[in-house]
Structures are given as structure tokens and as C-alpha cells.
Amino acid sequence: MPRIAIIGAGIAGATLAHRLTASGFTVDLFEKSRGTGGRLASTRLGQFSADLGAPYLDGCSSEFERFLNGFIEMGVVETWSTTGSDFSLTQHHPIDYKVGVGRNSLFTRELLKGATLHTETRIGVVWSDKQGVLIRDDQGELIDYFDAVVVAAPAPQAVPLLETSPRFAHRAEQAATSANWVALFQLDQRPSRLEGVSVIDGEHPDFYRIIVESDKPGRDGVLIRVEMREYWSESHIDDDRELLLQTIQEMLSDWLGESLDPTASKIHRWLYSRTLQSAQLTEPLWDAELSIGACGDWINEPGLEGAWKSANELADVIIDSFNAAGTLA
Numbered sequence: 001m002p003r004i005a006i007i008g009a010g011i012a013g014a015t016l017a018h019r020l021t022a023s024g025f026t027v028d029l030f031e032k033s034r035g036t037g038g039r040l041a042s043t044r045l046g047q048f049s050a051d052l053g054a055p056y057l058d059g060c061s062s063e064f065e066r067f068l069n070g071f072i073e074m075g076v077v078e079t080w081s082t083t084g085s086d087f088s089l090t091q092h093h094p095i096d097y098k099v100g101v102g103r104n105s106l107f108t109r110e111l112l113k114g115a116t117l118h119t120e121t122r123i124g125v126v127w128s129d130k131q132g133v134l135i136r137d138d139q140g141e142l143i144d145y146f147d148a149v150v151v152a153a154p155a156p157q158a159v160p161l162l163e164t165s166p167r168f169a170h171r172a173e174q175a176a177t178s179a180n181w182v183a184l185f186q187l188d189q190r191p192s193r194l195e196g197v198s199v200i201d202g203e204h205p206d207f208y209r210i211i212v213e214s215d216k217p218g219r220d221g222v223l224i225r226v227e228m229r230e231y232w233s234e235s236h237i238d239d240d241r242e243l244l245l246q247t248i249q250e251m252l253s254d255w256l257g258e259s260l261d262p263t264a265s266k267i268h269r270w271l272y273s274r275t276l277q278s279a280q281l282t283e284p285l286w287d288a289e290l291s292i293g294a295c296g297d298w299i300n301e302p303g304l305e306g307a308w309k310s311a312n313e314l315a316d317v318i319i320d321s322f323n324a325a326g327t328l329a
């Protein structure tokens, strides 16, 4: 059975692992963080879970919808029927989102069930030679040789890993990403301004989105998530975390019109939060000679669905390529 290494356990890497294991490949997935999900990661705050990356599994194509519906049937994803508003809070509207049961990262865990997952393993080198494709960790230690390696990291982190294929590295360099600060506040009581509304987005100079995370199905407590705007985040990119958390808490208190006294709080900096400009590639990045590929939200379509699509398109090409070589039983 062909052995494939995938670098990155975000939705792209996890989807690719899911497709390849289902087609008979042996998949090893290497992730530098402690958990899975990448920019779909979740975290704990006190005794509660909260989504720290993309807050919901949104997409628009019927294919993505069908794919997610399969996970609803499995009890891994569920529909969150809730109420949204703009920042004026004058007009509430009903909205439906798909979210992971309990937390979004559970969804990537499920996708990875057939693969061997190596967390807290940062890959430093991918190199193709006569014996296959080798990977080394960031200390230079040889991990192993594989029949193929796929880089499923955000574009800036993919560039050094694609060194063996300068053409691919150059493509990754063409993508542009933005940074983003996300803060979480656990409260004893729901602020009165947030009564009857769970998702606030739209026009605001500093806030991008405010979500009452604890309103998601099966979540407890009162947990507010604040996503700052890109320009605000970029202008505070290297600021002290504790001071920033305090600043965001004060901004939120001002907007809510009441002083907040969180029982727990947390801040996270996403250096490569969203892909603003993809490499606009209409074909999957796969080099059959080197046995190296890449997928993710920077290939063609930004966002969760774009990452998912790029992994599926790459899976089709890899499966065809190994089938044609007669190495897939």
C-alpha cells in the first residue's frame, strides 16, 4: 500500500487523509500543534469549550453541504439555528450554521480516524530523491521516507516546505494572508445587550464579529468570542497579549454599555488567519515525478470550503496517479 505523509491537520489535510485512507493508502499526518483543526481549532476556557478559529463550517456549494450532511447523520456536526444582527442591534434575523458537536475541531478528528496522527511534530524539510520523499523535523532529524508527501500548511508556512519544487514554492509565495486577534471571555451573566442575539457582524471600525459561543448547541456557560478586524489586528500584531486582552475587554464593555468582569479570558493571535489573495490555480498542485503535492485555502478559493475543495481535487489526482502506476490494490 502506498505510504503518504501529509503535513498539517487543518480541514485540507484532514479531508485529504480521509479520502486517501478510504482509497487504500497508508497515511501519516504530521501536525505541529497539540490538537487538530488548524484554523478550525477549538480551545478550553475554564471548564468550557470554544471555537478559536473559523466559528462555523460555512460554505455555499451543494457538494460541501452534502458532505457536511453526512457528518450530521454521524452525530459529528449539527445545525445551529440562531439569531444574527449587525452592530446596531436594531434588526435581528434568523440564521442557520453548521458547527461541530461540542467543538469544531471534533470534525477534523473524525476525518482523521483512518490515519496515523503525529501531533507536536513540526516538519522542517521535505525532499524528493531516488529513494522516495523524505521528511525531517524542525531539528533536522530524519522522520522517514514516503511514497509521496503533501504540504497542507498555510501559504507562508508551505513556502520553505516546498523548496524541493521551486515552482510550487513560488506559487505559495504569490498568496497573501491577513492576521487576526481573537479574544474569549467567560462571564457569570449574559450582558443584557446580547439578549436574544448570538452572532453580530457587519459594519464596525474595530470588531469583525462577536459571537456568543455558549449559544451553540450543547455548549454551556456564558462565553463571548470577539474577532477583531484585520487592520486593527495588523496594527497590534506584536503588542503584549495581556495588555491587548485588557484593551479588547474595555472595548467590548464600552460597546455593551456595561462593565465586564470575566471569570476567565484568553487571547489568540492568528498570524495567517485568512487567505486574502489565493495563488488562483485552477489545477491541483501535484508533481507526479517528485511525488509532492500541496493543498489548502491558498490554492484557488480562500476559506474553509476552498480548502476542502482543493484537498478533494488533489485526492482525485493522487488516486489516479497511483492507480495508473499500478501501485494501488
Ligand SMILES: Cc1cc2nc3c(=O)[nH]c(=O)nc-3n(C[C@H](O)[C@H](O)[C@H](O)COP(=O)(O)OP(=O)(O)OC[C@H]3O[C@@H](n4cnc5c(N)ncnc54)[C@H](O)[C@@H]3O)c2cc1C
Pocket: 007, 008, 009, 010, 011, 012, 013, 030, 031, 032, 033, 036, 037, 038, 039, 040, 052, 053, 054, 055, 056, 058, 121, 122, 123, 124, 152, 153, 154, 157, 158, 161, 180, 182, 227, 270, 272, 273, 274, 275, 295, 296, 297, 298, 302, 303, 304, 305, 307
Ligand atoms: C479566526 C478565524 C475566523 C475564520 N472565519 C472563517 C469563516 O467565517 N469562513 C471561512 O470560510 N473561513 C474562515 N476562516 C478561514 C478558514 O478557517 C481557513 O481558510 C481554513 O480553515 C484553512 O484550512 P487549511 O486546512 O487550508 O489550513 P489550516 O487550517 O491552517 O491547517 C494547516 C495546518 O498545518 C499546520 N502546520 C503548518 N506548518 C507546519 C509544519 N511545518 N509542520 C507541521 N504542521 C504544520 C498548522 O499548525 C495547521 O494546523 C477563519 C479563520 C480564522 C483564523
